Amino acid sequence: MNIRMEIKQNYESLNQSQKRVADTFLRHPDVLTMSIAEIAAQSGTSASAITRFVRKFGYEGLDAFRIALAKSSAATTPNDLLEIDPIVQKNDDLPVIIEKVAAMLSTTVSDTANFLDEQVLQEVITALKKARRIYLIGVGASSVVAYDLAHKLNRAGFLALHSWDGHMVMENLAYLNEQDVVLSFSYSGETKEVLAALAIARERGAQSYIVTKNQSDDLSKQVNGIIAIPTTEHLLRVGAIASFESSFQVATVLYLGVIEEMIGTELTERMKKTAENIKKIK
Structure with missing residues (x-):
């Protein structure tokens, strides 16, 4: 992970002074040529705060940190x-x-x-392929991602369940067993409805996974696996935009991974069945 992404990933755990320093390093390309005093002035902090910040990320001094930042910037497009x-x-x-x-x-x-862990992704793909039923859980913007994935999986011949109604979700989970998979989407990893669904999955012996930026030990104990996505939303606080894109990207990878072996006659026939039913109401 390059230093630019590392700063973004750890942004929410920084204190206010550290966030100002992080913003300065991330938002001002000319920081590479600034003195420590100039960086401190630009960020509204102090020289000692800059030193503590670079050491927090494993660098002995500002020069080594700037070299790493320059390399990560060189790996990006303008x-x-x-x-x-x-x-x-x-x-x-x-x-x-x-x-x-x-x-x-x-x-x-x-x-x-x-950022994605291919091993975890493959584990989830394998579980989805074998599942009797797939429960897709999400609230708010995450529910849109869950709904879209449920739609795609159903068209491919899998039994995928999704509901916008939290009470209906709980009712559906009453029939959960060890042959099923619960796949949840929650950027924070703290959504009450999602955590309740994961608790039920654990009680019933079903496999459960969550797409989230939250990699805490507490959450890890509640699921079979976490599909971790990078922390991005702190740079744009006007809604679920970057986080939605990350979650949707994961859902797309999972879907394509699930149907990959079916591509050809088998998948075509499954798609035809749903298409024929839809034609009846057009």
């Missing part, structure tokens, strides 16, 4: 720099907003791809 500061300003015109969103999503896709 447009990636926009993603560092994608917050919409009051006077941004439409072309600027379009460019910021494009840059942010492009970097989010790249960061997520580099």
Whole structure:
């Protein structure tokens, strides 16, 4: 993991002073040529705060930290720099907003791809292929991702269950057993409805997985596996945008991984069955 991504991943655990330093390093390309005093002034902190920050990330001094930052910046395209500061300003015109969103999503896709644990993904794909029933759980924006994946899996011939109604979700889980899989989406990993579903899965012996940025020991004990996505949302606080993209990307990878062996006549026949039913109401 390069230092730029590492700072982003640990951003929420930083105190306010450290966040100001992080913002300065991430948002100002000319920081590579600034003195420690200039960086302190730019971030509204102190020279000692800068030193503590670079040591927190495992560097003895500012020079070594700047070399690592330069290398991580060199690995990005010019447009990636926009993603560092994608917050919409009051006077941004439409072309600027379009460019910021494009840059942010492009970097989010790249960061997520580099961050994903292929071993965990393969474990989930294998579990989904064998499942009697697949329960897709999510609330708010995460529910949109869960719903879309349920739709795709059903069209491919799997029995995937999703509901927008939290009470209905709990009712569906009453029939859960060890042959089923519960796949949840929650960026925070703290959504009450999701945690309740995972608790039921654990009680019933079903396999359970969650797509989240939360990699805490407490959450790890509640599931068979965590599909961790990078922490991105702190750079854009206007809604579930980068986090939604990361979760949707994971869902797409899982779906394609599940159907990969079926591509050809088998998948075509399954798709035809659902298509024929849909035609009846068109």
